[in-house]
Amino acid sequence: MSLTKEGKGRRKAPLTPWKKQQRKPIPGVASLNGRWGYPAIAPFFIIFLIFGVAPVVYSVYIAFFKWDPLGTSEFNGLNNFIFLLQDSDFWLAIRNTFSIWALSTFPQMLMAISLAAILRNKRLKGKSFWRTIFLVPNITSIIAITIVFQQLFGRDYGIINSLIGLIPGAEHIDFIEGVIPSHVQIAAMITWRWVGYNTLIFLASMLAIPDELYESASCDGATKWQQFRYVTLPSLRNTITFVLIVGTIGGLQVFAEPQQLGADGGSSKQFLTLTLFLYNQAFLNNKYGYAAAIGIAITVIVLIISTINFFITRKMSGEGK
């Protein structure tokens, strides 16, 4: 009867017979519910408190200071935030971040869906080989990727510019100095790294679509393209939203690629992203308080976007029903 005592005050609804059965004490395991429950989950929570919550609380605190651990630190009120809103670099970083995000997310999505559609083909040989190979870029070090891409995109001797040079009248593109070209280069790195991963997610979702839908569609005389357009795509709606949300959060954190391209974000700060901006203020300029304020601003931006995402998702799934 100790079980009912445990649940007292926590559950309003009475336990169903099924749940009662589940909660029957099993020797050895059941004791975890009692005295060993907290110690068992403690490691995670303690680590989370130390490395997750504490730094967040601390950074909110120092956001109100002029904070340099090896220099002087003084209370600064809201000045960090006021300065941030007036800092043209901040707005530039927002522009760059969203531009890179758009350039990497949408082409990537198209490619991933197309690749998944190809991989779904029942007559395709060596399926597991292809599926494995698609994941390789994802486990390659970002630094290695940037080094290779910098050579591909080199202004004078890069392969891509050598190809462009073959077109009569075409000028070599400077993939670092140009605003959009530099975004394209970074987006290409991100796409290279994540397209295979997203392909597999789309593939899994496609494989879950029942064959009957395709059979009946082909009975109705639908072409392959029509099947894709009216059967596959609508079924992928939730997956697309998922990939979009994950991609957006990742897109707001783009850091290593632009940093490898040029630590200060380029001569005109043309590829300075939000996280790179934060990092540079803290670790290059020793303005830890200001960097903390930027961190809070990024959090607010993520929250706004997540809310928008949430409403879009809700609307879409509402339509789905």
Place this chain on the structure above:
Amino acid sequence: MNKLAKSKVFLIALLGASVTAGLMAAPAKAVETTNLTIWTFGEVIQPGLQREYQKLHPEIKIIPIKNDVDPLHQKTTLSCQTKSGPADIIAFEVPYSGYWRTGNRPACFQDLRQMKTSASNVAAGVAEGLSATDIKKNYLPWRWEQGVAFNDSVIGIPTDVGGLQVAYRTDLFKKAGLPTDRAAVSKLWPTWEKFIEVGKGYVSKLTPAEKKSNKGFIDDAGTIYAAIMNQGTTKYYQPDGTDAGKLVYKTNPQIKKAWDTTVSALNAGIGARLGQFTSDWNIGMNKGAMATILAPAWMLDYIKKQAPDTKGKWDIADLPVGGGNQGGTELAIPTYSKNKQAAYDFLTWYLAPEQQLKVFKTYGLFPSTSVLYDDAALLEYKDEFFNNAPVGQIYTKGVLKLKPIFEGELQRKIDSTFGAGLGRVASKKMPSEKSYATVISDIDKLFKN
């Protein structure tokens, strides 16, 4: 409550067990060897000399960990904040010396005046009982001062002087109808204006195809800026009796002069617009994309490694106006190091004149020990790769012309802000005046907030 208390006991026991296990494992290892961890970059710690020292001291194991200059600075800053880290020796570049010498930051490093060499290196030529004050006389005075903090503690010992000269391609000069002999070439450009003119002449003789593939007289005309700045006596800070110095980045006429000269070089199109240390630069070196590079002594080794096929085609001439400097490194011992004595013994051996001479001969880093500057071994040293140029003599001449510059706290950052500004002019994204104004407002921002 009871449950919580019990879980605490459980955790403490767990922690205790792991700590004990760690302690038990540690001493057994320490008896055998002392690990000296060195945070370094580039070619500061030479593998050859590292092996030599380990042969002298089998009980010491040297572990160099390389980073780029700026990331290493951040790592050093963080380890100083937390007062912990694995490093026993840390390298920092001279542009960062102003940062470490001011404020309460000298406390991050051991005051080397308080250290004394042990007897362990007597056989290798380092006497016993030497403090930093005792070895000071071996080094170039202004170069030594760059490792002395404003509270007079000695935080770093200089490794090299980044003397700057012009490395040029004799074959390309010949093709363009220019003299190839190093004395004649040096006479071509007594001033920077003349240097730019020679560049214009060179570029005008390039074929349209060569121009289209971005070939130029100099690798990156933007490097002229730093060269001119370092030929002056004041950069962005002026000594005014305080540790921090007075900021003069808005008023120092040297800056505007260096900027304008560099912009005229950029506008003249003499540069191949190859950023140094990029992949295009490495390839361009092999393909003859540039006929000249403003090369600090330490860069010679890089050129040898990146473009081995150009052996014998290079030579070295004097820098316009004469006397140039770029870079240079300090080696310091962090306060938290547990092997300070071993680290100091290594430093005093590694940076002694004998070893610096070896480093120069194998890797081109120009010695900071001025006692060598009239040593025949240095003066008569010639480099095959650079057409048997007497590199020892050429760089000595340049280094002796140098005047000390007051390096301020944010020197490196201000330098790179000016660099970015010139980059905008080079890529024609902003006119010179507007870009200069942006540089100044960007620097203003550094000191605000």
